[in-house]
Amino acid sequence: MSAPPAEAWRGVAAEQQEDEITGKLGTLLRRRSRRLLTDLLGPYRRLVLVIFLLIVAAQLAALAGPWLVGVGIDQIPQLTRTRNAGPIALIIIAFAASVLVQAAATRSYIAGIGRLGGRVVLELRRRLFAHFQRLPIAFHESYTSGRVISRQVSDIDSISDMFDESLASLVSAVLSLLLVGGGMLLLDWHLALVVMAGFPPLIWLSIWFRRESAIAYRQTRTRIAQVIVQFVETFGGIRAVQSFRRESRNEDIFGELNQANADANLRSQRLLAVYFPGVTLVGNLAIGAVLLYGGLRVIDHQMQVGVLVTFLLYLQRFFEPLIDLSQFYSAFQSATAALEKISGVLDEAPSVPEPELPTSLPDAGGPAARGRQVRFDHVRFGYRDSTVLPDLNLAIPAGQTVALVGATGAGKTTIARLLARMYDPLQGSVLLDGVDVRQLADRALRHEVVLITQENFLFSGSIADNIELGMPGASRSEIVAAAAAIGADAFISALPDGYDAQVGKSGGRLSAGQRQLISFARAFLAAPAVLVLDEATSLLDIPSERLVQDALRTILTGRTAVIIAHRLSTVAIADRVLVLDHGRITEDGSPEQLLSAAGEYSSLHASWQESLA
Amino acid sequence: MPPTTASSPQHARDQLTAPGQAPARAQTPAQALWRLREYMRPYYLMLFLMITAAILAVSSEIAIPLITKSVIDSVVVKGIRAELLPLSLAAMALGAIQAGLNFFRRWSISSAVVGMEKTIRDDLYHHLQRLEPAFHDSWQSGQLLSRAINDLSTIRRFAGFGVVFFITNIWTFLLIVALLIRMNWWLGLITGLVFLPVLVLCLRFEKRYRVLSRLAQDQQGDLATYVEEAAAGIRVLKSLGRRDEAAARHLAQAKLVYRTQVDKARLRGKFWAGLDMVPNAVIGLLLLLGTLAVSRHELSLGGLVAFVTLTLLLVWPIEAMGFIIATGQEAATAAQRIYEIFDTAPEIVNSAAAGDGASHDRPGLTAGRWRSSRKAAVQRASGSAGPPVRARRTAPAASTRGAGWLTFDQVTYRYPGAPSPVLRGVSLELSPGETVALVGATGSGKTTLLQLVPRLADVTSGRITLDGTDVRDLPLPELRRRVACAFEDPTLFSASVRENVAFGVQHATEDAIRAALDAAQADFVADLPWGLDTRIGEQGMALSGGQRQRVALARAILARPQVLLLDDPLSALDVHTEARVTAALADVLTTSTALVVAHRPSTVLLADRVALLADGVVAAVGRHSELLATQPRYRHLMSAADLGNPGDDGRTAPGLRTGASR
């Protein structure tokens, strides 16, 4: 009756899971994220300075208040004696002025920080998104989209929250701490030293808190990401979940992840529960000490009552910010942890890097020759441990259409991916017109080589939007022409909104075959020099497939094409057939040649002929 | 469809949601927030203790200035040195008590709010898993995610601090004003009154801030949606080389978020500045009037100091009030957004006829919230205008019970929001153990028909019966145990192969899993680095296309269903593997009733009979050869003419071969 333990469900994979970090690594992370922050703030140095000055102004104005109160109180005996309200009036005016300055400065610095934060977050979003787009598929495979999302959603949010809510308070708390400390020293250094006696325990407490909470917040970021991963996966596959009654098992798994996340949250909250009251305690003890020692000094006429009052008022401003400080420090810690994770991603160098100095391809020879020559030169490739392609040598002349057939798992898709440079070979090279694809700028390569994958993915938006992805900026008539050429126009026009029909989330409002047709239309519109089609017609009915093939015949003239298909019907339009077996090319020739030889292809073909019955 | 709540912006969800979906009861954010108290219920006692502690803590904090007053009045002014030490010690003791109480409050609330957040998130997940696929189709996934993550942490933050401080702050205000009035009634009254404008300011701020926060939340949700899509579609974006375009679109959306953030900050700045001004103005006023009062001996010097200190103690609670109201506001919109989901009752539920008892696949959940939403759904399901008069449960004949006798009876189906139905009266009967191939052009509705059987969607009219019982009258878990499907896109999860195959069957044995994999010809699993325990990557992306398809097929086989639905199960297989799977499937299919979607003659050969789906109806049923001979449409769909050998047009098919002969 026992279900498999919930942790085992994840299975084993070669890549390292995101581990919870402690110790030395923490220092490295902090340094890395600090570098990122300075980099982000760089362009706004002026704004930062202005904000800083505004905060100083606001704080100074705020400090003037208690001081003026103290001065005012010391005026009272004189006021009672002389009945001259002049000095008091002056003090009141000064007080009013300080209030106004404080208000104006506060207003501008909050808005300023909001803008600064907005800018920084926007830039961070931009960089992160662009970087994720640049990172290779191999990275995405091990990182998983859930974590990609959590970096860009929940991590960024916590940074944004920090700017929104806490940064202003944090900075002004620090400043007020310094200014009040300075003010106290100026007023009466004896008494100030009594207050300062509270510092060592405070500092000790703060160091402890800082260290512990850094760990705790890092943990919360990791755990929430796991919750997000599970959430996204479940609802991405809701049909399978429901029809296989996976709900309760999913709930166990989710419950566990969610519990782990709650535990991490609890841990960080409990740290706060110790830290805040600790600060309060020190502050309150300091008030008692000031009362005692200050009282003595006043009695002994070493100090005026007003100064004692100012001190008491300052103390409120002194330790209260500390509370604020830690309150907002927690938001700050959370943001720091988020920034660490983000900086980790941004530091991730693409393992399929773009060349520093891209080579450009030679001009294609004349208008008729739109294709490129493709060559695999002693290519060895494998995912992680296993080798999929041991040693591939293949030359495809420009303009040739090659069909790649073979058993499932033979490595056909892998060849296509290497050609489109989703991965780089472990050894050897892939060449386009004699130029290593690693030497080409990404833009140039994508312009030349387009891969239509086995997994056709549509973005939510209209049909036209999705086809346009093949050639951004394509006009409506070009889009319609592309769709018409492959025979998709009929079904699209039949939809109520035609080309503007929304395809829904991941294209869910279209049938599988219709989605495939849309993907195909993209390729048609892109019309690259080298077209790689991986099972691009596998879900179509036979008449639609036939239409697509007619279209292919037209578009492929002069272009180079690699067509992967299990349906040998596709081979009909190929000039040459390659049979792949366990990553090796075992047969190579024109369809007719291979058919007459008694090899794998002729056997495949025979079975296929038979199946067409 | 009208948005489920009055304030839900249209763009948060797709336009084409079910028109029949009843709008949930509209509620204001405040009402939604209030409803959340059901999640606080387990913590009521703790909450009470906590608030008591908090009130005691602020009270002792307030007592400290009173001690200051005594120190100044008796010690400093009158010079009674002996009282200094005890008074100072009393101040320290009060301070220590305050700190201790604060510690207790924080420590205990942390587990309450964290527990609450967890429970709501669990419930949300639970509820979302029960909402029909159509719901998920109509919601952008980022919107759901941002509710489950951001909105919940907003609520947690509010519950942790907002609620307690709201109460203690009011208490602080009342207590201090009372103390002030006792010390000097007119000065105290003025002080108290001057703080009132602050409240007005807060309320005005709150109203405007609410609009902005809702906008910000929605924009963030949209941005999250795009982020999610770009992550899921990374392969397409890469292979088409569209990363710059994607980045540009992302940036455009991020800028919208940015603008709202800046607007929010501006509003906040105005508000905070105003807030800061009021208490300071009060102190200025106090200084003026207070010195006057002291010089007229209406107030002692210590009294003035206490006055000012106490007033300063008022500043934070008042300022915080604005903050609390703002987070409260955010929490309220968050609560509203969450209840928007909770209030969407599952459309596909056990009908009354299926009995409620059988439906508990999660016995642990007994809280009233489920009962209420389910009741609503049941009422809707049984009493609404949905399905037209349909025969109540015809008692299943004992002989056919459990045999897998599947019939479609005038089934029509219209997608929510679509102008016309896809299926317009499909009638088809599958006898137990029979395999029927479903053939139809791309987009003819084959997948649609299949998903009606396990009730991933409900028929618009007509009915589907399993062994004589309308599938809507079967308890959902039972129905889905008896029916299994392999979808056209193999939906795999980033878990081990074992977990993906055993998927719904919790206690599958190792042998059963291997047998299922064998039947699906998924022998490649043995070659994976960790065998069955290998993680297959997100959506199975670490497998080849054909491998993915076979894992999904094994999943359906392992379920050992009475009715097996296979949606184009061999599309990604090479001819040889296809032949082997076909042969193995033939064995499996003898025990199950199967409906197999097929595009190729080879798949059709699996079947005893073929049904041709065209124009939303089953246009013809018969054996492959019969249909080829009599149905031109079928011939068109299945004919190999022009495919295969180039230049071999019009070649006639060499006659029917049975699956067994291969």
Ligand SMILES: Nc1ncnc2c1ncn2[C@@H]1O[C@H](COP(=O)(O)OP(=O)(O)OP(=O)(O)O)[C@@H](O)[C@H]1O
């Ligand atoms: N991302 C990946 N990570 C690890 N292994 C992979 C990955 N993609 C493919 N493989 C493995 O590499 C081998 C070749 O896969 P490939 O996708 O190239 O096969 P294929 O010939 O395209 O098969 P099919 O016809 O089923 O699509 C398979 O054994 C597969 O399990």
Ligand SMILES: Nc1ncnc2c1ncn2[C@@H]1O[C@H](COP(=O)(O)OP(=O)(O)OP(=O)(O)O)[C@@H](O)[C@H]1O
């Ligand atoms: N969620 C949806 N909302 C609106 N229309 C939809 C939705 N899903 C599918 N359709 C439409 O319903 C029709 C039937 O789709 P279905 O997926 O059932 O086709 P199919 O027969 O399985 O096709 P294929 O062979 O391509 O898989 C299609 O025209 C499609 O556009």
Ligand SMILES: [Mg+2]
């Ligand atoms: Mg493949």
Ligand SMILES: [Mg+2]
């Ligand atoms: Mg389909």
